[in-house]
Every structure is written in C-alpha cells, then in structure tokens.
Amino acid sequence: MTDLDLTGRTALVSGAAQGLGEGMAQALAAAGARVVVADLQDDLGEKVAGSLKGEGHGFVHLDVTDEASWENATRVAVSEFGGLDVLVNNAGVEISSLITEVVPEDIRTMLEVNVLGTALGVKWGLRTMRPDGPAGQGGSIINISSVAATIAFPGIPIYSATKSAVNRLTRVSAMEAGKLGYGVRVNCVYPGLVPTAMGQGLAADMAELGLFGSPEEAVGAVIELTPSGRLGEVADMADAVVFLASDASRFINGVGLPVDGGMGM
Numbered sequence: 001m002t003d004l005d006l007t008g009r010t011a012l013v014s015g016a017a018q019g020l021g022e023g024m025a026q027a028l029a030a031a032g033a034r035v036v037v038a039d040l041q042d043d044l045g046e047k048v049a050g051s052l053k054g055e056g057h058g059f060v061h062l063d064v065t066d067e068a069s070w071e072n073a074t075r076v077a078v079s080e081f082g083g084l085d086v087l088v089n090n091a092g093v094e095i096s097s098l099i100t101e102v103v104p105e106d107i108r109t110m111l112e113v114n115v116l117g118t119a120l121g122v123k124w125g126l127r128t129m130r131p132d133g134p135a136g137q138g139g140s141i142i143n144i145s146s147v148a149a150t151i152a153f154p155g156i157p158i159y160s161a162t163k164s165a166v167n168r169l170t171r172v173s174a175m176e177a178g179k180l181g182y183g184v185r186v187n188c189v190y191p192g193l194v195p196t197a198m199g200q201g202l203a204a205d206m207a208e209l210g211l212f213g214s215p216e217e218a219v220g221a222v223i224e225l226t227p228s229g230r231l232g233e234v235a236d237m238a239d240a241v242v243f244l245a246s247d248a249s250r251f252i253n254g255v256g257l258p259v260d261g262g263m264g265m
Contacts, residue, residue: 006085009085010077010083012073014039014062015091015092017040019198020196023235023238028238029053039061045061058080062091064113064117067120074128084125085140085245090144091117096156097157114159115165118143130183142187143188144188144191145188145190154206154211155205156202167190170254174254175254187253189256190258192261199231203215226261227262236259
C-alpha cells in the first residue's frame, strides 16, 4: 500500500454530482476509496456514483444547509458503505455582484451553503470519525475554499468573504480536533479558476458587470495573474484532495493548500 492508496477507506464528497466535486469523487475512487456521492441532484448524483472506478460506491441525497440531512448522510456512509474516513466539503455556490448592488437574499444563500453547509459538514464529520463516533477511526476532513479567499478579485465580494470564513473554520476545527484527541485532520484547498460551468459563468458575470470587456478578457486577466500561465484543471484540484485524504499528508493539519498556479501568492 502506497501513501496515496486509499483502499479500504470510505469518502463522502458533497456537491459531487458535477464540476469539481465529480472530479474529486472520480479521483478518490481511482485511489481505491469507496465513495459516497452526496448532492441535491439525485439523478446526476446517481449517474456519477455509477460511473466511478471500482466497486462499493453509492449516492446519498444531501442538502448541506440542513442538519438532519448531514446526520443522515454520515449515518448512511457508516451503515451502508463501511465507515467514514474522508469527508470533502465541496458543495458551494457563487453569485456575482458589485458590492454596491449586492442583494440580501443572495448574501444569505452564499452564507448558508458555503459557511453553514461547511460548518455542518465539519460537525458531523468530526462526530462520526472521533473515537466515540459510529466510525471511530479518525480520518481527514477537506474543506474547499477558493483563491478568492486570498486575493481581492472584483465582482465576488460576498463569495470571497464566505470562502475566507471556510479558511478560518478549517484552522479552528483542526485545533479543536487535535486538543480533544479526535484523530481527525482538517485542512482546506484554495482552488484557482477552473473552466467548469461555475468558472465559465463567473467569467461571463465579470463582463456583464462591466469589470472586463468580455468573458475572454476576464479569463485572460486571471491567466496574467497566474505564474503557471494557465487556468486550473479539475484534475489539479482532485489530486490535491487525494493527497490530503492520504497518509502522504499525515503531518499536515489545519492548513490552506493553494492549488492556483501561484495566483494567490
């Protein structure tokens, strides 16, 4: 067994029916984990679960803003998929706006999904993985933040604030878990811009808000800020998640890992 081999472990990924979450689920399965695809989109989620490499994967309906839904998802992971060793808090939503035009309902939506949803995921992940929990073997929680937490990119003020909150939540949760002897590491990833549906929508929003002349100009500005000279790929983010889930990162705890090509340095 190599340090990146996740054979025998169970991973739950929220927001795994599409985009980055789907890629993370695929990568975890390829590394040998049993993967629980968790999402609001039942049909897409079931399809992703059925496409994963290997056996023992499945789908569970999850509304990350609902505590009972989180309690059920973690219970199902243990009772039907053998435990819970890795939890990836990937579900998130981005609504673009100038700060002068921001709508209270949009603020609430992003706070509920990105902050409340992540906090509840950490809560039930720790409760499940700690020594007195139903899984009880420790593990790794990986929260998905954003490069938006580390740079001042225009047009996404509330999204940036929520992803900064994910960073701080990660660090405090890691400290609590360590102090209380849970045996659970808590880290986060800062993905750079990836041309998923969300990433492409963001570029279009920047042009619509008048911040850039076109979506292509917005993408060009991101690339110009990125020393690696390109946008991110789903595989770049998924590989980082596998690393943080694995024994190769066994002494990495409470950190934010930039996977942004240097954009946020």
